[in-house]
Amino acid sequence: MSAILQNVSTSLSASTSTFLGHNNLKAIKPSHVSMAGRMSAVVKCVASPSAEKTAYKTNVARNENLAKLQAGYLFPEIARRRNAHIAKNPDAKVISLGIGDTTEPIPEVITSAMSKRSEVLSTVAGYSGYGAEQGEQKLRAAIASTYYEGLGIEEHDIFVSDGAKSDISRLQVLFGSNVTMAVQDPSYPAYVDSSVILGQTGLFQKDVEKYANIEYMKCTTENGFFPDLSTVRRTDIIFFCSPNNPTGSAASREQLTKLVQFAKENGSIIVYDSAYAMYVSDDSPRSIFEIPGAKEVALEVSSFSKYAGFTGVRLGWTAIPKELHYSDGFPVAKDFNRIVCTCFNGASNIAQAGGLACVSPEGITAMHEVVGFYKENTAIIVDTFNSLGFKVYGGKNAPYVWVHFPGRSSWDVFSEILEKTHVVTTPGSGFGPGGEGFVRVSAFGHRENVIEACRRFKELYK
Amino acid sequence: MYSSFAFSFMPYKTILSPRASITTQDNKNAKDYRTKVSRNPKLEKLQYNYLFPEISEREAQHAKKYPNAKIISLGIGDTTEPLPDVVASSMANYAYSLSTRTGYRGYGAEQGSKIYASFYAYKLLIIKSCYLHTSDKSYEVHFLPENSKSSKLQDLRKAIAETFYKDMGIQGAEVFVSDGAQCDISRLQMLFGSNMSIAVQDPIFPAYIDSSVIIGQTGEVEQGSGRYQNIEYMRCDPHNNFFPGLSKTARTDIIFFCSPNNPTGHAASWEQLEQLVKLAQENGSIIVYDSAYAVYITDGSPRSIYEIPGAKKVAIEVSSFSKIAGFTGVRLGWTVVPKELLYSNGFPVINDFNRIICTCFNGASRIAQAGGLASLSSEGFKVSFRPPRVILSEQLLNPHISFQAVMSLVDYYKSNAEILLETFESLGLKAYGGVNAPYLWVHFPGSNSWDVFNEILEKTHIITVPGSGFGPAGKEYIRVTAFGHRENILEAADRLRSLLL
Numbered sequence: 001m002s003a004i005l006q007n008v009s010t011s012l013s014a015s016t017s018t019f020l021g022h023n024n025l026k027a028i029k030p031s032h033v034s035m036a037g038r039m040s041a042v043v044k045c046v047a048s049p050s051a052e053k054t055a056y057k058t059n060v061a062r063n064e065n066l067a068k069l070q071a072g073y074l075f076p077e078i079a080r081r082r083n084a085h086i087a088k089n090p091d092a093k094v095i096s097l098g099i100g101d102t103t104e105p106i107p108e109v110i111t112s113a114m115s116k117r118s119e120v121l122s123t124v125a126g127y128s129g130y131g132a133e134q135g136e137q138k139l140r141a142a143i144a145s146t147y148y149e150g151l152g153i154e155e156h157d158i159f160v161s162d163g164a165k166s167d168i169s170r171l172q173v174l175f176g177s178n179v180t181m182a183v184q185d186p187s188y189p190a191y192v193d194s195s196v197i198l199g200q201t202g203l204f205q206k207d208v209e210k211y212a213n214i215e216y217m218k219c220t221t222e223n224g225f226f227p228d229l230s231t232v233r234r235t236d237i238i239f240f241c242s243p244n245n246p247t248g249s250a251a252s253r254e255q256l257t258k259l260v261q262f263a264k265e266n267g268s269i270i271v272y273d274s275a276y277a278m279y280v281s282d283d284s285p286r287s288i289f290e291i292p293g294a295k296e297v298a299l300e301v302s303s304f305s306k307y308a309g310f311t312g313v314r315l316g317w318t319a320i321p322k323e324l325h326y327s328d329g330f331p332v333a334k335d336f337n338r339i340v341c342t343c344f345n346g347a348s349n350i351a352q353a354g355g356l357a358c359v360s361p362e363g364i365t366a367m368h369e370v371v372g373f374y375k376e377n378t379a380i381i382v383d384t385f386n387s388l389g390f391k392v393y394g395g396k397n398a399p400y401v402w403v404h405f406p407g408r409s410s411w412d413v414f415s416e417i418l419e420k421t422h423v424v425t426t427p428g429s430g431f432g433p434g435g436e437g438f439v440r441v442s443a444f445g446h447r448e449n450v451i452e453a454c455r456r457f458k459e460l461y462k
Numbered sequence: 463m464y465s466s467f468a469f470s471f472m473p474y475k476t477i478l479s480p481r482a483s484i485t486t487q488d489n490k491n492a493k494d495y496r497t498k499v500s501r502n503p504k505l506e507k508l509q510y511n512y513l514f515p516e517i518s519e520r521e522a523q524h525a526k527k528y529p530n531a532k533i534i535s536l537g538i539g540d541t542t543e544p545l546p547d548v549v550a551s552s553m554a555n556y557a558y559s560l561s562t563r564t565g566y567r568g569y570g571a572e573q574g575s576k577i578y579a580s581f582y583a584y585k586l587l588i589i590k591s592c593y594l595h596t597s598d599k600s601y602e603v604h605f606l607p608e609n610s611k612s613s614k615l616q617d618l619r620k621a622i623a624e625t626f627y628k629d630m631g632i633q634g635a636e637v638f639v640s641d642g643a644q645c646d647i648s649r650l651q652m653l654f655g656s657n658m659s660i661a662v663q664d665p666i667f668p669a670y671i672d673s674s675v676i677i678g679q680t681g682e683v684e685q686g687s688g689r690y691q692n693i694e695y696m697r698c699d700p701h702n703n704f705f706p707g708l709s710k711t712a713r714t715d716i717i718f719f720c721s722p723n724n725p726t727g728h729a730a731s732w733e734q735l736e737q738l739v740k741l742a743q744e745n746g747s748i749i750v751y752d753s754a755y756a757v758y759i760t761d762g763s764p765r766s767i768y769e770i771p772g773a774k775k776v777a778i779e780v781s782s783f784s785k786i787a788g789f790t791g792v793r794l795g796w797t798v799v800p801k802e803l804l805y806s807n808g809f810p811v812i813n814d815f816n817r818i819i820c821t822c823f824n825g826a827s828r829i830a831q832a833g834g835l836a837s838l839s840s841e842g843f844k845v846s847f848r849p850p851r852v853i854l855s856e857q858l859l860n861p862h863i864s865f866q867a868v869m870s871l872v873d874y875y876k877s878n879a880e881i882l883l884e885t886f887e888s889l890g891l892k893a894y895g896g897v898n899a900p901y902l903w904v905h906f907p908g909s910n911s912w913d914v915f916n917e918i919l920e921k922t923h924i925i926t927v928p929g930s931g932f933g934p935a936g937k938e939y940i941r942v943t944a945f946g947h948r949e950n951i952l953e954a955a956d957r958l959r960s961l962l963l
Contacts, residue, residue: 055804056775059746060715062805063655066814073820076572101568106560114557114829121792122550129540129790129945133515162641162793162827169822173648173676176502177656193821197652236499267498296495311568312575312828313560314641325494326501335505341512342672343648348641348827349791350553444568 065199068211074189074430075099081414082424089422095453097381098424100245100399100442102309103449104373107366110308110357117353131346134337135160135317139352142359143317147277147302151289153319157333159340160355162314162347164275164303165190171271171301171318172198174332174339179236182215184227186246186431186438188273191239209433218434221393221404225249229258234266240288241273243280246431246440247402248394250284256291263297269324269332270298275316278307278371280397295321299332306374306399307367308358315351374399377450378443384454385441388461399443402428406437413439421456504678507690513668513931514538521925528923534954536882537925539724539900539943541788543871545833549787552836553829560828570825573816574619574639574796577832618831621838622796626756626781630768636800636812638819639834641793641826643754643782644669650750650778650797651677653811653818659714661694663706665725665932665939667752670718688934697935700894700905704728708737713745719767720752722759725932725941726903727895729763735770742776748803748811749777754795755899757786757872763898774800778811783830785900787837788871794830875900878951879944885955886942889962893942900944903929909938922957 071077078098086094105111120126134140134156141155148154161167168190177199183191195201195214202212210216215235217227225247240259243250251259263270272288280286288298303316320333347355357363382395385403393402405413410427417423417439426442428435443450510516517537525533544550556577559565565578620634627637640646647669656678662670671693674680681691689695694714696706704726719738722729730738742749751767759765767777782795799812879896886893886904894903906914911928918924918940927943929936944951 055802055808056743057746057804057806057808058742058748058776059806060654060748061657062807062809063653063657063814065655066653066817067809069817073817076820099569103566103568105563105566108561111557111561114560115554118550118553118557118829118833121545121553121788122547123544124947127542127544127788129542129788130538131791163824165824166645166822169652173652174502174505175499176504177678178502179499190821197818197821199656263497264495267496269497269499297497309560309566309568312570312825314824314827323495325496327496327498328501329494329496330501335502338505338508338512339676341515342669342676343645345642345644345793346791348793348830350557350829351827354557 065197068196068201068203069193070204073193074426077430078424078426081418085418085422085424092422093452094422094424095445095449095456096424097441097443097445097450097453098426100306100444102306102311102370102374102444103446104309104370106309106313106354107363107370109360109362109366110354113357114313114350114354117350121349128349131349131352133341133344133346134158135347136349136352136356139356139359140317142356144319146359146364148287148289148319151287152295153289153321157319157321159318159320159336160347160352161316161318161340161344162351163305163310163316164273164301166344167301167316167318168271168273169194169197170339170343171299171336172200173343174336175200175237180213180215180234181237181239182217182232182235182268183239183432184219184241184244185210185216185433186219186428186435187239188241188245189431191271192432209429216432216434219244219247219249220434221391225393226251226255229262232262234268236268238263238268238270239273240270241275243276243284243398244394244400245273245276245398246394246400246426246428246435246438248396248398248400249402250280250282250397253283253285253291256285256288256294260288260291260294260297264293267327268297270294272298272300273302274300275303275306276398277302278367279375279399281375282397284397289319289321295323297324299324299336304355304358307371308354308363309370310351310354310358313348313351313354315347315355373447374443377445377447380450380454381441381443384457388458390461395443401441401443403439403441404437405439408437410436410439417457417460420460421453423453423456504676507675507680507682508672509683509688512672513927516931517925517927520919524919524923524925531923532953533923533925534946534950534957535925536942536944536946536951536954537927539785539945541785541790541871541875542945542947543788543874545788545792546837546871548839549833549836553792553833556832557829567828570828570831572819572823572825574617574622574634574637575825575828575831576615576617577828577835578615616835618835619796621835625838627766627768627798630766631774632768632798632800636798638797638799638815639826639831640795640797640823641830642784642795643752643780645823646780646795646797647750647752648673648676649818649822650780650815651679652822653815654679654716658716659692659694660716660718661696661711661714661747662718662933663698663720663723664695664934665698665929665936666718667720667724668932670750671933688930695933695935698723698726698728699935700892704894705730705734708741711741713747715747717742717747717749718752719749720754722755722763722899723895723901724752724755724899725895725901725927725929725936725939727897727899727901729759729761729898732764732769735764735767735773739767739770739773739776743772746806747776749773751777751779752781753779754782754785756781758876758900759898760876761898768798768800774802776803778803783834783837785875786872787834789830789833792827792830792833794826794834874948875944878946878948881951881955882942882944885958889959891962896944902942902944904940904942906938906940911937911940914940918958918961922954922961924954924957 140158172194219225277286299320304310324332385392391404395401414427426440428438619637698704756765779798783789803811883896892905896902915928927941929939
């Protein structure tokens with residue numbers, strides 16, 4: 001994607017950005033290797049400078065917010081690099097611990113429900129058309145009782161979606177362009193990128209690698225990956241992901257109490273991303289709503305992707321308490337409902353049937369097994385890097401290991417690991433300037449691949 | 463004819479009751495905590511609920527009032543007939559394959575996936591009886607091995623391009639698979655941003671206007687007309703044959719155009735679309751062409767904007783499997799962005815749309831995509847997985863249908879439309895549409911459409927959609943959909959005859 005952008009004459013400078021690193025991307029041609037799994041966009045068109053003069057142009061101005069984005073979204077870029085590497089090294093067995101893509105089959109109790117629903121759709125009695133945009137009633141109720149038992153979050157507070165990434169953008173559409181936001185630094189790139197697209201930010205400032213008007217809350221080894229809130233400016237919205245992608249850190253009850261207090265004092269809304277909650281191993285909270293008072297200041301986004309292997313099936317949810325109000329008293333859930341009814345049309349009914357099976361007793365056991373498998377992978381990776389003398393973070397409450405390479409550029413380390421071990425990771429600076437000097441290793445993979453990858457790490461860094 | 467109807471006039475509010483579908487109270491206790499986050503003023507501009515939840519709400523209220531009434535819904539355009547076996551089975555098989563080690567796949571490409579077509583699929587499997595809703599036996603389902611030369615990795619983007627845009631020069635790489643047109647419309651609005659002016663037909667499917675308000679392209683609503691400031695409304699009525707007078711249309715950046723049209727059912731002719739493309743070229747505008755009902759066309763009108771020369775430089779096309787394959791709940795659609803479509807600075811629109819798709823979306827469900835591929839597979843006989851049937855593997859090597867199976871779904875709804883057309887005609891009412899689309903646009907001159915909606919609902923327990931829900935030009939019209947079980951369509955026809963004669 002970024003190779004294409006570089007060919008088009010726009011106001012984007014061709015100098016390095018966090019995504020482009022220092023590699024000369026013109027040397028990397030988009031791969032045409034067909035692969036199962038994530039492909040980067042292979043867009044054959046390029047408006048080369050000479051064609052521009054003669055090619056018809058509309059009179060429609062490009063959305064300047066999109067022009068602010070520095071490069072392609074992070075993960076297609078990783079995919080592109082992976083594919084390029086495969087093309088260059090066709091005999092190498094490339095192992096992907098980069099994009100957090102699940103690899104293990106979905107438990108049968110869940111797929112059989114989806115198969116059944118598919119078949120039922122071919123019967124007169126069982127066929128259904130449009131579903132409620134907010135999700136099927138049984139599923140909403142089951143999600144509420146499974147994940148929010150005793151927390152005062154009920155069926156009608158749950159909005160079923162096609163996944164957290166889509167929900168994040170719908171939340172941005174909900175909030176509009178006149179809100180300010182804070183993110184952890186580093187953080188999952190969708191919060192920042194969607195904010196830019198919706199026009200909440202200023203320009204990218206290359207010297208600090210941050211977008212103007214976003215408050216970046218630094219999460220470092222020094223502060224235990226929880227921001228020092230006394231240094232954080234007030235913003236309308238605070239995105240907070242815990243267990244965290246990419247650092248793997250899970251905020252403690254005490255820390256989240258501080259966060260809720262901070263939001264309350266500032267009248268802010270927390271968007272709490274709990275997509276990895278089922279990976280929590282200790283007594284860290286699994287939902288923001290475990291914190292008293294949170295229902296007045298927070299909404300929560302989650303997903304079946306990393307619990308049930310639903311990355312390709314597409315199912316998630318957002319929980320918005322009735323107690324969450326705008327400054328004029330209007331309930332946030334009402335406006336979100338309007339967005340969901342207008343800009344969305346419900347998650348796939350087949351995926352929802354799978355979701356219902358996920359939160360059945362058998363399904364929950366099965367999801368814990370899936371999660372447990374990836375947690376074992378994580379432990380192997382953590383042990384490996386520990387044994388090599390690296391400072392390693394995360395890996396206990398999340399399927400991500402945050403490995404410190406002090407003083408080194410994360411894209412350099414990414415490239416080195418890719419070149420020398422044929423293992424794909426994700427460079428920390430892709431998650432924000434606070435990620436520089438780190439590499440994220442994800443623990444999704446077949447056991448033998450994880451073991452093999454670790455063997456190669458040991459070879460490289462012994 | 464409307465004036466001769468002998469029912470009593472029941473005054474109802476002509477304005478949709480705001481936010482009727484949510485029951486929480488607005489004005490809570492003053493002691494309740496409020497954040498300091500301002501409500502998005504654009505959402506405040508929206509005057510009413512989105513149209514279709516409002517209709518659902520009315521239906522629910524009516525059902526409560528008349529618990530014994532058999533309500534027939536000819537309102538929301540919701541498909542009613544089951545999926546063809548081959549489509550449902552391909553999705554069932556694909557879903558099952560996700561629980562196998564060799565078949566499992568995670569994230570697909572956001573733009574659309576390549577899938578091993580499940581009727582070729584993986585290995586020999588016995589589907590256990592627990593998967594079936596019958597307590598019955600097991601099926602034997604023959605699959606071909608993954609590496610067999612007959613099992614192919616199918617590219618849905620390419621299949622869509624080849625099926626719908628053959629000979630129009632649209633390639634798979636220009637097709638973006640989605641979870642449906644309604645979502646795509648909002649993603650297109652995010653792409654365009656708030657500094658755009660839009661034109662829409664009047665009347666029109668409300669998502670274009672509502673999404674425009676939400677993204678911040680419009681001004682306030684004018685209380686009298688119900689129109690939002692800064693939107694150019696292109697009136698479509700019988701006087702102009704439901705095609706706007708383009709010479710009177712002010713220039714806008716974006717022109718939303720739906721054909722065959724929801725709600726009027728009108729399919730623009732080749733000449734009309736040629737004029738539209740010409741206008742877009744002259745004004746440097748971008749057409750967003752909604753062709754969700756193209757396969758309903760009977761009279762040879764164009765099925766795609768790209769049939770018009772030059773359209774690739776000025777138009778985006780949005781479409782959906784909802785009304786052609788019964789995928790309203792399964793969720794699958796697509797948007798075509800030609801590589802020749804450029805912003806004023808020469809930047810390709812497709813690059814930005816791709817960025818939106820990669821950032822704000824994560825791909826349509828793979829299972830839905832498998833179903834989409836099945837619905838586009840080539841002709842032949844029906845591959846059925848119903849018990850107890852043994853399928854010979856040679857037969858499986860040449861699965862043909864299923865576009866034929868899908869077409870028959872469409873034919874079913876089209877014949878419903880014919881029945882309804884005849885009914886209204888016999889009553890002396892002018893019903894437009896119904897020929898190229900599954901919608902009838904019935905004229906009740908001098909009326910207020912909400913009043914007519916309420917009368918019909920009260921007296922016949924039939925849900926329709928009042929025309930003014932689609933825009934000011936819909937004031938005297940009622941939209942009647944042709945989706946429904948045949949017996950319900952026939953009964954609805956009877957009830958209407960008894961009411962209106």
